[in-house]
Amino acid sequence: MTLSTSHPYRSSLDVAAIGNGRIAALIDQSARIVWWCFPRLDGDPIFCRLLAGDEEKGFCDVVLDGQVSASSYYIRNTSILETILIAENGASVKVTDFCPRFWRYDRPFHPAQLVRRIEPLRGRPRISVRVRPTSNYGQPVTNSSYGSNHVRYLCGSSSVRVTTDLPVSYIAHETSFSLTHPATLVIGADEPIESSIDSMSREFLERTRDFWVTWVRGLAVSYEWQPEIIRAAISLKLCTYEETGAITAALTTSIPEAPNTPRTWDYRFCWLRDAYFVIRALNRLGATQSMENYLDYITTVVSDTQSPLKPVYGIVHNDAAQESIAPHLQGFLGMGPVRVGNLASDQLQHDAYGSVILGVAQMFIDQRLPRMGDVSLFRELEYLGEHARRLYLEPDAGIWEYRGRMRIHTHSAVLCWVACDRLARIATLLGLGERAVYWKESADKIRAEILSRAWSDKRGSFTGAFDHEELDASVLLLADLGFLPPSDPRFVKTVNAVGRELMRNGLMLRYAAEDDFGLPESAFLACQFWYIDALESVGRKEEAHGLFCELLKKRNAFGLMSEDLNPATGQLWGNLPQTYSMAGMINSAMTLSKTWEDAWSSVTPKHDVNPIEQERAEREPSSAGLHLPRRSLNVS
Incomplete structure (x- = not known):
């Protein structure tokens, strides 16, 4: 999908929504989380960049060194967002954002939690991860503490924890590093995660995708x-x-x-x-x-x-x-x-x-x-x-x-x-x-x-x-x-x-x-x-x-x-x-809409196809038909 630079107002509202029935977030075309209210839909915006004017606060993003383009899209029939970031040297990463939503123990599981997976796709991409929360509608958070696998931010009367399998120091200091394996950030309530971050995020992603696909069906x-x-x-x-x-x-x-x-x-x-x-x-x-x-x-x-x-x-x-x-x-x-x-x-x-x-x-x-x-x-x-x-x-x-x-x-x-x-x-x-x-x-x-x-x-x-x-x-x-x-x-x-x-x-x-x-x-x-x-x-x-x-x-x-x-x-x-x-x-x-019963009346078969060539094409499909074009977003 192409980002129009001729209408800056239009591009500013080119954001995707993800959520799970408890919280929701807005993410722009470069995988920056620009809006997220916590701990529910009407809560204090921990990420408020959408309304911060020219102030660089209230967001979470992934900065790829030498980035020249990005493509961002929903996984079909879900509220899961994928963004591909590409650098000038060809290195690329995929950022997957979702809010866990599925059935667990015979009841809905939808925690006040964002999950962000960052995966290297090509080359040795060098990235930095920036997490800059706010509290009280726009005041930068200055009180934080660090554990072995998490950063805790004191956001007004509540605390938000970022649990990650990345080095915590990289998050704390926004340090640039080479991404050599998939990494995960879980952003939510100040509660410990007892299992592997990577395996949990992969399981939650799969089950959330299944939930949305089933609901749409x-x-x-x-x-x-x-x-x-x-x-x-x-x-x-x-x-x-x-x-x-x-x-x-x-x-x-x-x-x-x-x-x-x-x-x-x-x-x-x-x-x-x-x-x-x-x-x-x-x-x-x-x-x-x-x-x-x-x-x-x-x-x-x-x-x-x-x-x-x-x-x-x-x-x-x-x-x-x-x-x-x-x-x-x-x-x-x-x-x-x-x-x-x-x-x-x-x-x-x-x-x-x-x-x-x-x-x-x-x-x-x-x-x-x-x-x-x-x-x-x-x-x-x-x-x-x-x-x-x-x-x-x-x-x-x-x-x-x-x-x-x-x-x-x-x-x-x-x-x-x-x-x-x-x-x-x-x-x-x-x-x-x-x-x-x-x-x-x-x-x-x-x-x-x-x-x-x-x-x-x-x-x-x-x-x-x-x-x-x-x-x-x-x-x-x-x-x-x-x-x-x-x-x-x-x-x-x-x-x-x-x-x-x-x-x-x-x-x-x-x-x-x-x-x-x-x-x-x-x-x-x-x-x-x-x-x-x-x-x-x-x-x-x-x-x-x-x-x-x-x-x-x-x-x-x-x-x-x-x-x-x-x-x-x-x-x-x-x-x-x-x-x-x-x-x-x-x-x-x-x-x-026309009815399903009338749908086929608008589908007119082609009569100028050579039946012998058609049979050959069906028997030996062209390899060109097996590849989908990649939609790219030029942000340079």
Whole structure:
């Protein structure tokens, strides 16, 4: 894969994600670990180089003397990353990075641990290994101690141990040395490793590869775009904190939405509005265990609160998410501020009620789930429905979390309608006729209000807020949520109006009006997928297919997507891998793909092959066909 030097911002987000359901790390194309939070997804970044600006701190890398090129790639259908570093004299090394993940003693084994194997491939490569951790969001670690096979770093209130079969002095002093045999670094909790480092890392690598290959084998992917869907599915899995079932919005904090903007947010939390999109994607993939775990997290939130729902929860749901600024980090490419926590947790966002009920509704119809929804769960959801009935005409911060204004947002009102509508349907399934009537009448009342106050004859579209004329891409979900049929002329006109007014260079903005931070600059990838799905639903399938294929080209070098795109340059911005974007990719791909039954119709055999030559070729295959070309990355 080729590194583009013409777009430095784009190359800065060409990072791969590895993880195991407890921790995750980001690694750039030269095998530098630039982001790793410890001891869990939302922890203190021990490696924070991604947000350190021009300061050389918070990373772990392998420096090859005389390096001229590198190639970096995932092992197929896994989250294991391999990087080949090549020196000008032809010497080369392979760096393999992974987080152990497999079954052990009949339970998941996923320690807060990174494993890095470094192997000589050719010649006598000379390398140095640099480990420069930080604590307290960017403060270099100065307190360390050494054992016979490890270095212990005191990172704030916790210790991180690097256990290795390399000479510890080489790590401590970043000494250059000749690599003559495979070496391993195990980075994690301050616990001794009782077995051979080399044999343990080889066993963990093999078992982790088997885990991912087996997990992918169980996915129900569409015929088209299989590699893209698989990579997106693995990315969703990496954003999962398996202990509680929570799925974070992204693995990072404070990557700006656009160059030099204060729009920098911490996304290492669980947004309830994501529930529907993520559960839908997991359901379509057949990833029922991940979906079930996420449903457990959401129902725990529902049953554990007697207060109105927050829009954002921690990966342990009762953890606080208060927002502060990290003073020791300059920010991505020096573009701060770096935020820890998210103020959105204190906002009023009334769409949360519908989002939760919409997601949990899967439990009442999905026969694959061992624990299906019952009357008791329905009663808990009714508590949320009562909030929706009461709040749908109350101003809130909306889906885009405006910090300086409150309106009656159309999307929030529609999700309040969704809450009542789905409760009516669930009550019908459970045979609760009186409750079904109650919730149906509530839904009808809210729907009438939305149709009256959110439609603008002047704009020929549903607008973003009641009694306002500004357009908003969230109304593209009206048909998907079942509020209107796709054939309804009002929805068709809305799709046309949003496409006409919010598209920039073929990319969809969330909205075009000025907000708390000025005029928005970036396209929002989730909205692009909503637009693609809306086009397909109104019969513009060829246009939707074309936009989808173009959007796939915007992924980074490892197939990941962040939150935003610059419409003028096509550069990725925002936190990554972004759950909204990856789930959107899966849902759109599954919607647009031809069926497996139709797949062979597009495969046309060649009729101009000489049958005698064909038989000879099959009997005596050319040796040229046995070698795969090596993809190289020129970094000189």
